[in-house]
Amino acid sequence: MGETLTMAEIEAQFSAEWVLVADPRTDDALELLGGHVLYHSRDRDEFDRKVLEFHPRRFAVVFTGRPQAGMEFVL
């Protein structure tokens, strides 16, 4: 299992990536404070496939990117 990182460290090391975090530390609002990074990828489809190989009991998934400039969302 990877080393324990804070959320600031996760964002700095894995910029604009999808990150699988095991044993996440969260606050009352479920905001991620840190945890063990198990896997990360810029490609969400690849991320979705690979994370099925990991089996943490409690985990978090976070995208460290920002909305693409000029893109509007109509979900």
Add this chain to the structure above:
Amino acid sequence: MRWAFDPRQGLIVVRAEVFGPAGSAVVSLALDTGATGTMVNHSRLMQLGYDPSAVPERVQIATGSGIEFAPRLVVSRFASLGRVRTAFPVLCHTLPPATGVDGLLGLDFLRGHQLLIDFRAGSIALDDGP
């Protein structure tokens, strides 16, 4: 209690914890009052021990680009915005990666409460109401 979001840009992103047979996942969802049902990424539900492909119920979902069919399964526990639901039905559908979220928090989770979205303060409150 109030929950913070970025009022200046992008979607209103909230955190939720979804529970299943294999554990629990903290995910980011877009608060969407235009969605009648809460939706969670297919892979995330698989990680939690659910098998969406084995769910017999498929429901029609009307999107901006047409009608699609998605499995609807019941997760054992679902928590967000300080509220917890047990045996909560969610749609299994994966949004485009550009959204940066793992699904939608829809009206089915919000009904029966008073939702206050303050775009000046960047805060959300989900209360019981008067």
